[in-house]
Amino acid sequence: SAGNAAAQEARKGGTLSIILQPEPVTLTPSTNMAQPTQVVAGNIFDGLVAYDFDLKPKPALAERWEVAPDGLTITFHLRSGVKWHDGKPFSAADVKWSLENIWKTIHPRNKSLFENVTQVDTPDDSTVILRLSKPSLPILSVLNGVGAPILPKHLYEGTDILNNPYNNKPVGTGPFVFKEWKRGEYVELARNPDYWEAGKPYLDRLLFRIIPDAAARAAAIEKGEIQYAPYNPVPFRDAERLSKLPRLKVDTRGYEWLSPLLYLDFNVENQYLKDVRVRRAIAHAIDRAALAKIVWFGYAKPAISPVPSSLVTFHNTKLPQYPFDVKKAEALLDEAGFKRDANGVRFTLTHDFLPYGDDYRRTGEFLKQALKRVGIEVTIRSQDSAAFIKRVYVDRDFDFAISYNNAFPDPQIGVVRAFWSGWLGTGTPWTNGSGYRNARADALIQEAGVEGDPAKRIAEFNEFQDIVLGDVPSLPLLELNFFSVYSADLQGIVEQGDQVYSSLKNARFVDAPKAN
Amino acid sequence: MRSDTATPVLSVSGLSVDYGTARGVVHALDDVSFDLAPGETLGIVGESGCGKSTLARAIVRLTDPSAGTIRLGEKDITHASRRDLRAARRDIQMVLQDPAASLDPRWTVGELLAEPLAIHRIGSRADRRGRVADLLRKVGLPPEAAGRRPHEFSGGQRQRIGIARALALEPKIVVLDEPVSALDVSVQAQILNLLTDLQRTLGVSFLFIGHDLSVVEYISDRVAVMYLGRIVELGDRDSLWRRPAHPYTRALLDAAPRIDGPAAPAGPGLTGDTPSPYDLPPGCRFHTRCPNATDLCRHEAPATRELSPGHLVACHFPDTGAEPSSSARFGSGI
Amino acid sequence: MARTDTASLPPTRTDFRDRAVGRLLRRPSALVGLILLAGILAMAAFADVAFPGDPLDMAGSPLLRPGDAAEFPLGTDMMGRDLASGIFHGARVSLLIGGVAALVSLVIGIGIGALSGYYGGRVDRALMRVTELFQTIPPFLFTLALVAILQPSIATITTAIGITSWSGLARLVRAEVLRLRNSELAQASIILGASDARIIFLHILPNALAPVIVSASILVATAILTESSLSFLGLGDPNVVSWGGMVGAGRETIRTDPHVAAIPGVAIVIAVLALNLLGDGLNDVLNGKGERR
Amino acid sequence: MLTYLRRSAAQLVFVLLGIALINFFLLHLAPGDAAQVLAGESGAATPEYMEALRRQFGLDQPLYIQFLRYLGNLATFDLGYSFRQSLPVSELILQRLPATLLLMGTAIGFALVAGCSLGFLAARRAGKLTDTVISIVALLFYATPVFWVGIMLIVVFSVILDWLPVGGMTSVEANLGGLALVGDVALHLVLPAVTLGLFYLAIYARLMRAAMLEVYGQDFVRTARAKGVRLRRIAWRHVLRNALLPIVTTLGVQLGSILGGAVLVETVFSWPGLGRLAFSALFQRDLNLLLGILFCSSVVVVLVNIAVDLVYTLLDPRIELG
């Protein structure tokens, strides 16, 4: 944090209480990309790089890196003198091992990105050279501590990685050291005194507290029992209220690396929805601005493309659009041959919403009312997440469903999965839920994946966006703004674009930490 | 009338009933035998818990006997199936002790009286209505009674309804388990009169269970005295009262004061309590309280013997009526 | 021939049932319960008249407080839905859930209790084991599991509540049937030659009804509460308005706009209260406590 | 006594088998499995990864094999392994059990003591204002949804008055130990225990009142009065003890339901108990864990019922275990 004068005045030490919700499954981000795991792990595991607010990589464990012009070689120069929390030195071997055994194999998101890495060379302890058979530009977008976690080879080598006991008492190189995980209560991390960045972290202790009920979270934040609460910890309405309190700040920065997008998946095999006119009609029937305002309390903005606007280089603004227009919607439906019956109903659909909280349920309710206006009767179906995943992604026994995906800095990582037909039939969650198949789109996805020329990739993605938005198998609804709430006497708590998944090494209390 | 003068309508032999409970097995009835002649009333007396109700329940097959036989005329109903029993039930009916409890409070008297007819599919609906009126008249209730519910009647009237219901199927035998115990003296007289009248006109046999000796004496032709599940003495009402042979019968008669009896009990009476049915004494069951008990009594159960024709007693040392004390006791009143 | 009883019958008193109702009405608490319940029933019955249209419609601006706008006397919720309309229409659903769930558990409970009590022995032991089983599994957890498995909808919620709440009733009915089976009432019928079915359905069950009716009122109340708890945990049916669902939906704004959850919450409290008061009153009246002093 | 214990043991075995059976098959009816949930939470997953998870969880086996294997494990007191939490189920349960027992015990204790006292008072003042007030308050507690009471208590006592912590079991921040820790836990316990207890308090108050009045109507009370015993002494010595009998019975019956209520209270107060664990296990299709919890709670219920029976025999000499 460049030259913050206040930082010098800021007290060192203190305990920061943080909300963690829900309770993580594991604390090691190797196989589990769930949000709570990452929130904790970001503080324990440093990545090769970290990301700015504009998603440019900046040095972390890698001091420098070079990409060969043909994109087939990437070299990382590692920081020296870094130690694992157990005192063992960190070296290139750890990176190589992690790439080969985790990034390339079991990491749920990165497999395709590292697929073309054919060889990893470690000429010395602080140099790692990736050799690729084809270019894979998005690699540089996932190299933070949770995107490409580096695990201590000496603790993992030769073990069953999925069941390694260190998964739940992680050993990393980050600014905070794992102390204790009391299930159902808290995860405790302590300051890493040997951290490579001198003088950091400031805080002595991070205490991630598990508070399942939203009202209780709000109360805890309000009382100051909790000083940092990322990831929409309280209902929007409460956020509004808390933001007015002088003691608290509500901040939507720090989620740039995620770029979450709320979308509507149409089952294109449905007897009504297979008609693109119907899908377009529905798109016209939804007032996304009102949705953002009423249901999401302004913590969202209408999306116009499957690639969120935060991915500036890839986001295409010249795409077919579906402005809110009930008349147009009705016309399209009439045209498609679905006339209103005596009760004014054209047909009935079932809607499944992502069971991750009331916001999604209310979105469903909003859609129900919106579609009712154009003569589509909607039955909302609620279920838990296991059932939702099975219904949408495995059984494909649904009409239209609402969900969200993180886009991440490169469409290759988070966007194309929703459209690539290669995922069909695999039953993989958060992939192509609509059942969309388009040869051109598939080809574009594949080409962009191995394209070494950034400009060409952009062109490919532009065409891709144009196709999928025209076909609307999946309708982008809103770009969501997640928010964090934190105490006004904290500084350095949001410092980078992947902050929520990164460490709090810059966080510090400006006044005496609250006695508690 | 003696039981041997005609074929009995009911004949019970060697009847035993055991109840299995958490605390152990209760031999509530042990080897009980007797006959009931047509038109006869057999009284059963004994202390609480001696098995009177068990006997009644076993005879109408509310309880399954563990040994012995029950014959209704020629028919053995000891192990009759439910279906066969239904037919048999037309011949043997029972009046329960508590008239308030045995009449469904939700039903009208008419419905209650028609129920047995409906169960056995006798007559049409209209026929039944006639029969009900008939029955009500028989037991001395006005026909309007049919439209009311049991709680609107007094205890005595309710017992009349109970009796009417038992008579609906025109049974040959009616078992009456303490039918007047819950009633006041003045009402009791009404019911006893009703029963005698009914027996005279209908010729039914009664098995009358009671604990009030004067009532049993009044109503019965023959009387059986029970003690701890056994019949200890059985005989003609008069011979039993005049010449009680079993010490228990004698004690029972002594202990029951009557307004026409002596002002003070004849003897010291029995001491001690009835033994627990879970833990029956060996030998003669009465020996723990018997003033004449000997070693023999303590070890060997007495067989039933016939003192005079029809007068049976189960005692090693029955009082044959020679002793002055017993005759003296009755002497004063005669 | 017996002489006719010279005394005429005592004057006819009113019917047992009439008297029970009369006595019920004279109990202040039961009367209050009855009036409240009648009010709720009336709300349910006239929901369509008082508030035509879909209660789920986003009719106004969100989060109006009671009194903010004349057309929304109780205000609106987060989605701008009319709370008053929700309360009226929700009365229907909540009573339906309560009623049907109670019915389900009545059918199971009475069935098991009656068979167990009447036949005794092995049947009894087997059925009571099953009942015990259902008693040992924490009922709410069980309901939760069922709803999660069957996926929340008004039908599954109702069924799940019914399936998990009959065990107490079964025991109660069993005890009653056992008592009545050994009572002179049933024995008199056996002696008359009545069939088991006749005895159970005509004599035993009608007489065991009093405590059953009382528990039924409590069951309805409990079902309404359970539904609200399920909604609180996010397992409600979003297609219909129920009070529980409204409370569940209002909990997000419990700090900022407490009326959204409080109004349906009060409705639940009143309904549960009414049913309990009525149950208490019925209990006193049907079990003759009012007569015996 | 011996036969009683033998019967209880048989009952326990039956109940446990029944629970295993019902839950196992019921839970397998649920759509989706643990691998899907896990994959779903991961934000992305490859088919190979899900296959690996399934194999690891044993979900690739036929159902009856899974069940038999589960029963086999149970026979050796092995509750299995929670793959999701990467810990043995028994360890997870043991971690949470103390908190659960503490919460339930305190809630029940509070409900019993306060409820019985109120019921006692109401019965002694039957028909008077005190009685009416107590009865109405009890009914209100009974009729108000638990979670609602909980949230309101937090708002009033934690946020507005700032007397008590919002939730959790300890002030982890403070690094307390010894007596201070005990005090701290006690402070955290107040609101959840009261919330959970209020509902049962209402039940016990009403039950106690009814039982007292019932006993007051019994002949032996008249006997006591006839021998000139003081009213206060009649209430305490003759009526109370008899009136406790139905309470004890209810206590045993309600234990199961308390654990259910704990789900709500643990949610509202972030109490690290079994109810909450079961709840999340359910949604994560962590069947081993859920089965284990249901199992343990049933064992607890059965054991407490045995204890209740024993207490009953102490209170009521008429009852003999057999």
Add this chain to the structure above:
Amino acid sequence: MSDPVLAVDGLSIAFQTRRGPLPAVRDLSFSVGRGEMLAIVGESGCGKSLTALALLGLVPPPGRVTGGTVRLEGRDLLALDEAALRHVRGARISMIFQEPMTALNPVLTVGEQIMEAILEHEPVSRKAARERTLALLERVRIPDPARRFAEYPHRMSGGMRQRVMIAMALAGAPAVLVADEPTTALDVTIQAQILSLIDELRREQGTAVVFITHDLGVVSRYVDRVLVMYAGRKVEERDTRDLFADPFHPYTKGLIAAQPRGLAARPQAGPGPAGVARERLTEIPGTVPALAAMPPGCAFAPRCPLADDRCVRTVPPPRPAGSGLVACHHAGESHAI
């Protein structure tokens, strides 16, 4: 009778109902002397138990004593407050109830329950109270008192329990013992034991006994004087012998006649029962009127063969007759029937 221990005068008890007071006992007067045993007989519901309870101030609500006095050793009990009454109950006047099953507290040992009767009235040590209790148990002929002391009621037979009740009633050496149908629930042989025990105690200790029963046989054997109640009123009060020999009131007559006679009263035992008509019992037709439907005049009038206008209109006042009193307009002429 000189100086009765207990003198009841004009006792009236009514139930408060919504439709106004419902009189259950009306204008009842009687007295008992030292060592005397007075029986109150009458049909079920005629107010016997209420009267008994009123003697101890124990009329259960909504019942209430609406008039009269109950003087125990000269003191009007009805004027005492609850605290003062408590000192009298169990000490000067005590009571035995009908149901020995339910009249004892099931969860306390019989010893404790008897001791309580002592400790509540006298400032003695527990040890002394225990001694006295053991003596009392001995006194009522309970075998092995030391063991029985620690026994719970459910382990005892009915007769045994009734003895415990008696021991409890005697604990304070009361002047008056009220026994409300103490043997109705017991077997005849046990009844005989209990009755002779009571009889013996009153002779030895001079306790006055108010004995409530509906068993005329028992009355004839044990009791000195009989008070016959009908529908809440005294209809006749006589010395036992006189009463049975020559009842005045038509109700009393009916009651005695309705009793089945034994051999003694039958004309020499007839040839054989069934065939030959048993002589009919004398019935009192009809039933006792309900409290709410009490006729204005003599309550027995609707069932009385002698009833005339006067009976229907006015309540007959008790007037002296023979060794006692009778309340019948036709008392004089009643000999005619």
